[in-house]
Amino acid sequence: MKTIENISRMSTFVKMMKKEGKSISLVPTMGYLHEGHLSLVKAAKKHTDVVIMSIFINPIQFGPKEDFEKYPRDLKRDEEMAREAGVDVIFYPSLKDMYPEGYATYVTVEKLTGNLCGESRPEHFRGVATVVTKLFNIVKPEVAYFGQKDMQQAMMVKKMASDLNMGVEVKMMPVVREKDGLAMSSRNIYLSDAERRDAAVLYQSLKNAEMLVKNGERDARKVTKAVEDMIKSKQSARIEYVKLVDAGELSDVKMITGEIALAVAVFFGETRLIDNTTIMVK
Amino acid sequence: MKTIENISRMSTFVKMMKKEGKSISLVPTMGYLHEGHLSLVKAAKKHTDVVIMSIFINPIQFGPKEDFEKYPRDLKRDEEMAREAGVDVIFYPSLKDMYPEGYATYVTVEKLTGNLCGESRPEHFRGVATVVTKLFNIVKPEVAYFGQKDMQQAMMVKKMASDLNMGVEVKMMPVVREKDGLAMSSRNIYLSDAERRDAAVLYQSLKNAEMLVKNGERDARKVTKAVEDMIKSKQSARIEYVKLVDAGELSDVKMITGEIALAVAVFFGETRLIDNTTIMVK
Numbered sequence: 001m002k003t004i005e006n007i008s009r010m011s012t013f014v015k016m017m018k019k020e021g022k023s024i025s026l027v028p029t030m031g032y033l034h035e036g037h038l039s040l041v042k043a044a045k046k047h048t049d050v051v052i053m054s055i056f057i058n059p060i061q062f063g064p065k066e067d068f069e070k071y072p073r074d075l076k077r078d079e080e081m082a083r084e085a086g087v088d089v090i091f092y093p094s095l096k097d098m099y100p101e102g103y104a105t106y107v108t109v110e111k112l113t114g115n116l117c118g119e120s121r122p123e124h125f126r127g128v129a130t131v132v133t134k135l136f137n138i139v140k141p142e143v144a145y146f147g148q149k150d151m152q153q154a155m156m157v158k159k160m161a162s163d164l165n166m167g168v169e170v171k172m173m174p175v176v177r178e179k180d181g182l183a184m185s186s187r188n189i190y191l192s193d194a195e196r197r198d199a200a201v202l203y204q205s206l207k208n209a210e211m212l213v214k215n216g217e218r219d220a221r222k223v224t225k226a227v228e229d230m231i232k233s234k235q236s237a238r239i240e241y242v243k244l245v246d247a248g249e250l251s252d253v254k255m256i257t258g259e260i261a262l263a264v265a266v267f268f269g270e271t272r273l274i275d276n277t278t279i280m281v282k
Numbered sequence: 283m284k285t286i287e288n289i290s291r292m293s294t295f296v297k298m299m300k301k302e303g304k305s306i307s308l309v310p311t312m313g314y315l316h317e318g319h320l321s322l323v324k325a326a327k328k329h330t331d332v333v334i335m336s337i338f339i340n341p342i343q344f345g346p347k348e349d350f351e352k353y354p355r356d357l358k359r360d361e362e363m364a365r366e367a368g369v370d371v372i373f374y375p376s377l378k379d380m381y382p383e384g385y386a387t388y389v390t391v392e393k394l395t396g397n398l399c400g401e402s403r404p405e406h407f408r409g410v411a412t413v414v415t416k417l418f419n420i421v422k423p424e425v426a427y428f429g430q431k432d433m434q435q436a437m438m439v440k441k442m443a444s445d446l447n448m449g450v451e452v453k454m455m456p457v458v459r460e461k462d463g464l465a466m467s468s469r470n471i472y473l474s475d476a477e478r479r480d481a482a483v484l485y486q487s488l489k490n491a492e493m494l495v496k497n498g499e500r501d502a503r504k505v506t507k508a509v510e511d512m513i514k515s516k517q518s519a520r521i522e523y524v525k526l527v528d529a530g531e532l533s534d535v536k537m538i539t540g541e542i543a544l545a546v547a548v549f550f551g552e553t554r555l556i557d558n559t560t561i562m563v564k
Contacts, residue, residue: 104393106389160387165293
């Protein structure tokens with residue numbers, strides 16, 4: 001495995017691989033890897049010759065009061081985990097290389113991004129769309145892998161790739177969870193012991209909601225109320241949203257029918273976690 | 283020469299050319315070709331194996347009161363001129379193929395686009411940046427050619443390609459002019475005979491301004507005033523702007539020094555024409 005730290009060397013490598021007829025996949029990450037990321041690598045290895053993992057903490061997707069500065073970083077640890085998982089190249093560009101002085105170009109997706117996380121993080125998805133466009137242009141992958149924990153992000157990237165004719169297949173892979181069901185996230189490390197115990201309620205509340213729907217509940221308000229009540233029972237929890245949305249458009253639903261997603265964003269102490277599950281109702 | 287009318291067939295063709303190791307250039311146009319477009323083809327032919335000309339009247343770069351509906355169209359005529367000039371492929375996609383229902387992704391360049399035409403056409407450059415991104419992604423050219431008549435557009439595209447790591451070299455070629463100096467434009471066909479005669483004043487006023495600067499004038503206001511006075515002497519002319527700007531940033535200048543651009547937008551009757559010249563002052 002090699003680590004490439006600048007854009008022009010990455011481009012040279014990609015050109016070489018293309019010349020040799022190799023297929024390329026990209027696993028974009030912000031580093032501080034966990035099993036969720038590695039599951040994407042595993043899927044990528046099955047389908048392409050060369051797996052490139054980008055590690056770049058993208059400042060323009062963080063709000064002014066968010067955790068860009070303190071976001072966990074540990075390249076040595078990431079390199080070991082990535083090598084072990086079979087990554088071929090880590091792409092680790094610098095901030096200055098990605099956003100040189102005078103940088104001015106942004107990509108926005110005007111659907112899928114207004115609801116859920118888009119409400120409290122108005123610039124977030126623009127930042128993601130922009131950096132993913134840059135990474136796609138540099139790495140030129142046939143396929144890119146995203147995790148379903150960030151469902152809204154993955155759906156937006158898929159829409160963007162299609163709208164802009166990027167020729168990249170965007171695949172969304174299942175959430176990978178801890179033993180107690182907490183979705184893997186680099187931000188879990190922020191949690192105190194008590195918050196970490198409380199955070200397991202997210203998965204429990206999603207499972208409970210699935211059960212309610214399975215048992216015939218079709219009133220979205222009643223289901224989200226049940227989820228909210230479970231989460232509120234935890235002392236360190238503060239709900240940002242609990243929403244049932246159409247799984248295609250991500251717009252709020254009142255009645256549960258067809259393919260829907262239940263998505264939650266909850267603070268445990270200072271740490272904002274998200275999770276979701278999709279539910280199919282015939 | 284062949285004409286390819288949909289995106290997926292264009293992609294297949296491009297893939298084939300890449301496999302054969304051919305270099306590709308793109309000349310993006312809205313059709314109704316003139317010598318300006320053909321000069322871009324000529325330059326493209328010198329530097330690449332395959333010259334692809336796109337002909338697509340891009341609705342999202344027209345304002346609600348602009349001339350999208352009546353923009354001149356004549357594919358047969360364009361095909362003849364393009365073949366004659368040595369174009370290899372005309373890419374002529376449909377509206378529905380380029381902007382399918384639910385289309386939602388846009389590219390914006392936040393510098394270079396606020397002044398000059400950006401003031402009266404707030405959505406225009408977003409529309410151009412978006413369609414050019416799509417065309418670059420479909421055609422995957424090494425080089426793309428733009429005319430200096432649309433200087434602000436060419437500069438924005440260059441900035442966008444660099445910011446988003448598109449790997450496309452953007453070349454801006456000199457304005458091609460009629461015998462009386464009027465810049466070639468598909469929109470010139472809208473002009474009545476009287477308006478057409480009046481429109482020659484644009485070039486005359488630019489030349490006169492160059493002369494004033496050459497003779498030592500450094501006060502931007504005095505130069506733009508002279509240009510305005512010449513243009514106003516024509517009955518059918520109505521000035522939108524006459525501006526002296528920094529040729530790097532396109533921001534207004536008061537004193538003429540370094541590399542500057544003199545840019546004008548003027549209505550003759552209902553027809554809006556633009557022109558510009560760059561001036562170097564040591």
